[in-house]
Structures are given as structure tokens and as C-alpha cells.
Amino acid sequence: MPLVTYEQERPWAGKIAAAVEMKMMPPWFADPRYGHFANDPSLSEEQIATIAAWADAGAPAGDARDAPAPPEWSEGWNIPQPDAVVKMPKPVQIPARGEVEYTYEIVATHFTEDKWVQMAEVRPSSAAHVHHAVVYIRPPDSAWLRHAPVGEPFTASMLNDPEERRRAHETTSDLLLVYAPGSAPDRWADGMAKFVPAGSDLVFQMHYTTNGEAASDETSAGLVFAKKPPKQRVITLQLNNHALVIPPGAEDFRVEVQGTLPNDATLLSLFPHMHLRGKRFEYDIVHDDGNVETLLRVNYHFHWQLSYKLAEPRELKAGTKLRAVAWYDNSKNNPHNPDPEKTVTWGDQTSQEMMVGFFDVAVPAGMDKWQYFIRRREN
Ligand code: HEM
Structure with missing residues (x-):
């Protein structure tokens, strides 16, 4: 169309x-x-x-x-011409049918100095098969997937090291960006950028879905560097609850998770993620007096994985309690529900569930992600 x-x-x-x-x-x-959003x-x-x-x-x-002047396209990228394009060197073969396990490809950036990324965009070569892509920044001192091959596709079950196989999805590495059909590139305000240390790899985590036609895909990430080092580093944090157990037939099953910020941070955007039974997702600040302030409530639709960018970034003080609450519809009234008879737990495939409240914060440029967030889990 x-x-x-x-x-x-x-x-x-x-x-x-x-x-x-x-x-x-x-x-x-x-x-x-609730809330006002710049990308509404x-x-x-x-x-x-x-x-x-x-x-x-x-x-x-x-x-x-x-009539307005026709838009000018810049060689396929929606961001200005990238300073660097990091492309998966080996194409991934996607079968015509069946479920495909998450596919990883680790790509060396060969950056010899630290880089600050102000804008980033993901472009799959076979967009019709990409359910989502998550691009991580793996610094050279990270142990994550250290025994996995570089420059070629693999899945967790192909890894030799049993510990690495089990923990393939678990990392403290920062996200560069998340892509799903319809999502926009990331463009951080002046003075804010994502940090890519010298010698980092980009780890492409690809969820491919099949559609009757086999294909191959080579996804790229385009990066525009900040013109000067920014004052603030943007990091992506997550409020997750892996322990969810959704009973069969439940219409409005509630799962929550809370976390406390150990340092001041500026909240920039919110990105809820659930699967086919996702119904509603909310982010709150739980104030010390017990008052709950809702930052965002989404009437969730699985086909639309959107980032909600705050119209006014919100200063959060150290000690702020953040809460994410998700509701699931596992009843037969949910037209997307693949099986209302099933007890549903955490898993990668869309017939399983997730509860992830991604959020982006800007922190002082020297601050590291892994020191940043403390979690407390509740059902
Ligand atoms: C005012 C702005 C927009 C208008 C007037 C518009 C119009 C439409 C119309 C008429 C359809 C239905 C086509 C049919 O019946 O076959 C549609 C579907 C769709 N639109 Fe939009 N659209 C707008 C904005 C957007 C934006 C911003 C996006 C992406 C971010 C988008 C993505 C889609 C998609 C993916 C579908 C297919 C949905 C499905 O099959 O469930 N649209 N749009």
C-alpha cells in the first residue's frame, strides 16, 4: 500500500x-x-x-x-548517511516453515577508539522474515558468549559449552537498539549517546519467523557518531519477571516487578514487551508515601512493539522505586491466543510469554550499566 x-x-x-x-x-x-509522548x-x-x-x-x-516537496531518501537509511555500517558478514538461511530458534551473529566492529553513537538504525535484508532484532554492544572485557563463533550465525543449542548454552540470552551488555516491524531508528538528543567501547562487538540477536518462503537475511546496523563526546550516556535497563505462570483461561492475569534506582537518572523512553497473550502494560513510580504515579499504560497489541518516548524527559532521583505491571489474557476471548488450555510460562517463542519493561535512561557519561540497577521480583 x-x-x-x-x-x-x-x-x-x-x-x-x-x-x-x-x-x-x-x-x-x-x-x-497517562503521560505525554514525543512520538504520539x-x-x-x-x-x-x-x-x-x-x-x-x-x-x-x-x-x-x-503540495509539499517530495521527501528525499538517503540511500535506504532513514537516519543521515551512517558513519559506520556494521553488517552480518554471513547470511542466515531461513527455512520456509517451522519455528526458528533465536539466531545470533557476533560482528566485530574493529573500532580502535571509543565511539559515541547518536543515531542508530537496523536494516534487515529480508524484513518479511524478521520478527525482531536486538543489537547488543559487547565490550571487549565481557565474558558473554566468549566461546561462540564470531562472524557466523549460530543458535544457543549449537554452542559446545553447556553453561554458555544455558545462559546465551543472559547478558549485562547494553542494548544498542531494538528493531521490530514499524519501529523507528533511535536518535538521541544532542549531549546524549550510546557508548561503544573500542574493540567492542555488536551481537545481533535475531528472531526470524517463517512465512512459507525460504530466504536468507543479512541484517545491518547503521551508526551515526556524535560530533563531540556527550555529557550523558544512554543506557537501556529492563524490569523483567521471568517467574510468570499464567493459568489456562485466565482473562486478566497480573504480573509485577519492582526495582530501585541506585543513582540519579533521566528517564527518556519506555518499551513494553510481551507476546500474544499480552493485554495491558503499565510503568509506575511508587512514591514513599505509597502513592502510585502511572507513567504509561499501554493497551497492548502484540503486532505493534512500540517505544514510548517521553515528551519531557523525567529526572529520577536515586532511590526511586519503579514498577512494571503486565496483564495477560489467556482466555479464548483473546483472538491472538494460540491455546487457551495451556499454562503459560516464560519463553522465546510467541506461544510462550515474556514480561519485559525496557526503559532508556540518560546517566553521567562515565557511569557503567552493570552497576546501575537493583531488582526485586514479585508475582
Ligand atoms: C494517518 C496515518 C495513517 C493512515 C491514514 C494509515 C492507513 C492505513 C489503512 C487504510 C490500513 C488498512 C489497509 C487495509 O485495509 O488493507 C492500514 C494498515 C496498516 N498500517 Fe497504516 N496508516 C497510517 C499510519 C501508519 C503508520 C505510522 C504505520 C507504521 C508505523 C502504519 C502501518 C500499517 C500496517 C503495518 C498496516 C497493516 C495492519 C494489519 O494488517 O493488521 N500505518 N493503514
Whole structure:
């Protein structure tokens, strides 16, 4: 459904009006009662009425002289031309059918000096098969996947070392960025950037899904470096609860997790992640007097893995208690539920579940991620 020119758009006028009137489009799932977000694309009632009136009037072209200049694309990247492109050197072969275990490819950056990444974008070569990509920054002193091959794809079950096999997904390495269909590149404000120490590798963790056609994929990450060293480092933290056990048929099953910030930090964005039974996800600050302040509540839709970027970054003091709460619908009323008879626990595949509240914070540039977060788990 290309919508670049008037001729391409016109046949879709009726569907466009219907999609915006139902508020299906543009996609946005934050409950408007909580928080304000810089990337909220919601249309105003007036804008929706304008689109509906335009479709009703037979979708006229209007005066060509009022048209905006066509957008300029920069060789496939949505960010400015990257200073470095880190590409998986060996393609991953994706079968036509079946489940594919998470596939990793570790790619050496060969950076001989520390780098600060202000913008980053992931581009798969076979986007139709990529359910998500998580790109980690593995510093040279990290022990994570140290015995795994570099520059070629592998899965956890292919690893020889049993401990490494079991703990393949567990790392304190920072995330460079997360990609899922529809997600936008990361662009950090001036004075803030992701840190990639000299000699780091980028670890691509790919979740491929099959769609009847075999393919191969070589995903790249494009990086734009900060022009000067920033004052603040952006790190991605997580509030996870791995211990979830969702009973069969439960309609509104609640799981929570809390954590305390050991140092001051500026909260930038929130990215809830669940699978097909995800129903609602909330981030709160639990104040000392017991008051709960909701930062974001998402009416979750698995097909839309979105990052919610705070319109006003929020200063959080050391000792702030953060809480994430997730609700799951494991009943037959959930149209995405693959099996309402099943007790559901944590797992990689979408028929299993996850409870991850990613959030990005800006911290003083010299601060390291692994020192940063203390977790307390509750069911
Ligand atoms: C005002 C802005 C937008 C309008 C008017 C619009 C319009 C539409 C329409 C009419 C459809 C339904 C097509 C059909 O019936 O086959 C649709 C589906 C879709 N749109 Fe949008 N869209 C907008 C924004 C966006 C944005 C920002 C994204 C991505 C981030 C997006 C991604 C999609 C996708 C992936 C589908 C397919 C959904 C599905 O099959 O479940 N749209 N859009």
C-alpha cells in the first residue's frame, strides 16, 4: 500500500477514512490519561474530520501548487548517511516453515577508539522474515558468549559449552537498539549517546519467523557518531519477571516487578514487551508515601512493539522505586491466543510469554550499566 503519490493514495481513500475514524491508524496504544509522548502520532478530532470529509468528497487532488516537496531518501537509511555500517558478514538461511530458534551473529566492529553513537538504525535484508532484532554492544572485557563463533550465525543449542548454552540470552551488555516491524531508528538528543567501547562487538540477536518462503537475511546496523563526546550516556535497563505462570483461561492475569534506582537518572523512553497473550502494560513510580504515579499504560497489541518516548524527559532521583505491571489474557476471548488450555510460562517463542519493561535512561557519561540497577521480583 504505497502512499507516496496522490495516484497511489486515491484508491485507498475510503479505507483511510475508516482506519482513522476507528483510531486504528496511525497505530498508538498509550492510554491518553497517562503521560505525554514525543512520538504520539494520534490525529486530532479536527484532523480526522478533515480526512473523512476529503474521502466523502471523492478524494479530490487539491491544488498541486500547495503540495509539499517530495521527501528525499538517503540511500535506504532513514537516519543521515551512517558513519559506520556494521553488517552480518554471513547470511542466515531461513527455512520456509517451522519455528526458528533465536539466531545470533557476533560482528566485530574493529573500532580502535571509543565511539559515541547518536543515531542508530537496523536494516534487515529480508524484513518479511524478521520478527525482531536486538543489537547488543559487547565490550571487549565481557565474558558473554566468549566461546561462540564470531562472524557466523549460530543458535544457543549449537554452542559446545553447556553453561554458555544455558545462559546465551543472559547478558549485562547494553542494548544498542531494538528493531521490530514499524519501529523507528533511535536518535538521541544532542549531549546524549550510546557508548561503544573500542574493540567492542555488536551481537545481533535475531528472531526470524517463517512465512512459507525460504530466504536468507543479512541484517545491518547503521551508526551515526556524535560530533563531540556527550555529557550523558544512554543506557537501556529492563524490569523483567521471568517467574510468570499464567493459568489456562485466565482473562486478566497480573504480573509485577519492582526495582530501585541506585543513582540519579533521566528517564527518556519506555518499551513494553510481551507476546500474544499480552493485554495491558503499565510503568509506575511508587512514591514513599505509597502513592502510585502511572507513567504509561499501554493497551497492548502484540503486532505493534512500540517505544514510548517521553515528551519531557523525567529526572529520577536515586532511590526511586519503579514498577512494571503486565496483564495477560489467556482466555479464548483473546483472538491472538494460540491455546487457551495451556499454562503459560516464560519463553522465546510467541506461544510462550515474556514480561519485559525496557526503559532508556540518560546517566553521567562515565557511569557503567552493570552497576546501575537493583531488582526485586514479585508475582
Ligand atoms: C494517518 C496515518 C495513517 C493512515 C491514514 C494509515 C492507513 C492505513 C489503512 C487504510 C490500513 C488498512 C489497509 C487495509 O485495509 O488493507 C492500514 C494498515 C496498516 N498500517 Fe497504516 N496508516 C497510517 C499510519 C501508519 C503508520 C505510522 C504505520 C507504521 C508505523 C502504519 C502501518 C500499517 C500496517 C503495518 C498496516 C497493516 C495492519 C494489519 O494488517 O493488521 N500505518 N493503514
